[in-house]
Amino acid sequence: MAEQIAIAARRAFEASQLVAASERDVALASIREALTTARDEVLAANAKDMEAAKPLVEAGKLSASLLSRLDLGRPGKYDAMLQGITDVAALPLPTGVVTFAKELGPGLELHRVTCPVGVLLVIFEARPEVVVNIAALAIKSGNAAILKGGKESVNSTTVLSRIIAEALAKTSIPSTFVQSVSTRSEISALLAQDKYIDLVMPRGGNELVTSIKNQTKIAVMGHADGICAVYLDKTADEHKAIRVAVESKIDYMAACNAAETLLVHESLVSTLWPKVANALVAVGVSLRADAATLAALAGTPAAANATASTEEDYYTEFLGPIIAVKVVSGVNEAIEHINLHSSHHTDSIVTEDEASMSAWARGLDSANCFINASTRFADGTRYGLGTEVGISTGKTHARGPVGLDGLVIYKYVLRSTKDDGSVIADHEKGGKGYTHTDISREQAPF
Known part of the structure; x- marks a missing residue:
């Protein structure tokens, strides 16, 4: 089952790369419309989670802070979740940006271009709105995502994930581009899918982050405690x-x-x-x-x-x-x-x-x-990032509030415009050498 989910996410990611980037904003608009219509359904599911969580707080099995994070019915929270989608849609695309450009020699140009990371596995506690935050960021940045919320938010996250998938099905972005799982066993199995999943993003305490790092060969971007x-x-x-x-x-x-x-x-x-x-x-x-x-x-x-x-x-x-x-x-x-x-x-x-x-x-x-x-x-929305996957306290790839820029990497694109193509011998082994001249970064050559 876990392998099938990971494969579906990988296939959805690959298919989406051949879809016009403008379609990502169409998908976000579809999701916002669907969530606006389904507000009562989502809040009813969230009320079930809240009802189930309160006795756990009283028994000391769940912290009051987690209960607070769980509540989608808090004044303004649902609207803020919807506004996050709009804010992300309004941001410039983080992909296809040229960050380095040089002519290596006559007729041979090298560009470094931003691109999605690939398939993200995001594990988080309590906050069900994170499903929507991450879905919006993943879609805008071109990354497929597999989401796992805490068991205390299972009703909320299940409904939100279903609504997102149904909204995506009406667009050119595959409906499996954003998926969710609900059990701990599925996570353990997904952490073994390093062939299909590119980055794991645990959003929770140090115990969760450390546990994830110890279970997987996939790169981990930790979102740990806030001391x-x-x-x-x-x-x-x-x-x-x-x-x-x-x-x-x-x-x-x-x-x-x-x-x-x-x-x-x-x-x-x-x-x-x-x-x-x-x-x-x-x-x-x-x-x-x-x-x-x-x-x-x-x-x-x-x-x-x-x-x-x-x-x-x-x-x-x-x-x-x-x-x-x-x-x-x-x-x-x-x-x-x-x-x-x-x-x-x-x-x-x-x-x-x-x-x-x-x-x-x-x-x-x-x-x-x-x-x-x-x-x-310290917050992605307050920083103008639209929203955030979380706040990374690590030192690799992205740090602080992780928004769109934290969800892209880059690739080098080398293009020869010579009639006979380019080979090493043109520049080495008696060739004319390299010019290494800076050229315009305005637009990638494709």
């Missing part, structure tokens, strides 16, 4: 510090770009820090503070919601109203702490010092390095 930090530098403006720290933590605590750690310059422990702490506690956040920052809260309103931190707290993605706090001696120590403890997702500095800003941007080993801005900006 994000905000650092208040010695020159931090009070108003900025409170705004950035509070929103980074509470805007959507179940998100992977929510702040989990707050680092405070030692000079601010008795001045700015208590004000930030009171602002956090006032909106329901509990503080896990090191000795210096905990002692500084004595006699303040925040003291009742602050306890001593442990080393483990600085490695923890709380996904809820808890933040770990630690004092540091300066920007270099803040960078060192984050590089050691974080998941290399998103980290922000609040500072007025240009030297600290420069050090942050250069020294921080994270996919998203922010200055005086909320960590919540």
Whole structure:
């Protein structure tokens, strides 16, 4: 069964490469129309998932953050999902772009042209709208996709996948271009299909990503935990510090770009820090503070919601109203702490010092390095990418929010226009050598 799914995806991918690229936007319009019409059906399926998940949360078998991510009925979420399709359709095609062009010699031109990766296997937890996000990105970028959502979203993802397939069937893009599977055994079998699948994209915690990497020979682009930090530098403006720290933590605590750690310059422990702490506690956040920052809260309103931190707290993605706090001696120590403890997702500095800003941007080993801005900006839609497959914390191929550009690779196209073709002997072994002259990248020669 898994092999048949993988083969179908490969055949759909190959067939789609001979279809006019403009047909991808036709397919996206068809999907949006179908999902608009089927809103009630999708939300009814999602309600079943929510109903089944709530007892698991109460029993401690499912986190409250996953339940929040599961809910398609949250105000504005369904419309945002539909808008993501429109936004992706409006973006320029990422394929067929010439990124390098040279004349190797008279009548011999080399172009490097962007192209799809091929067949993607995307594994994700909870969020059923990811089915639509990935389908839109895959179609626009020319990649076939096989999707596996978490078991808690099975009703939602099954209905969404069926609607997408039915919408594709009305277009020139094969209906098997986007498929879904529902069981763990199917995933295990698909991870062995390295002949047909080109890239695996697990979107979840480190445990999921590590497990996938250990099970497959296929290349893996990991979307792991979000242990994000905000650092208040010695020159931090009070108003900025409170705004950035509070929103980074509470805007959507179940998100992977929510702040989990707050680092405070030692000079601010008795001045700015208590004000930030009171602002956090006032909106329901509990503080896990090191000795210096905990002692500084004595006699303040925040003291009742602050306890001593442990080393483990600085490695923890709380996904809820808890933040770990630690004092540091300066920007270099803040960078060192984050590089050691974080998941290399998103980290922000609040500072007025240009030297600290420069050090942050250069020294921080994270996919998203922010200055005086909320960590919540780390998002494909907010970046103008239309939507995202996820946020990659790795260092190969794509990093940060993975949109269309993260789903393409490239190929080299060499074309001879000589009457008798080109051979090595024309340029080597006594030939005329190579010119290696830059030529226009405006258009590929085919």
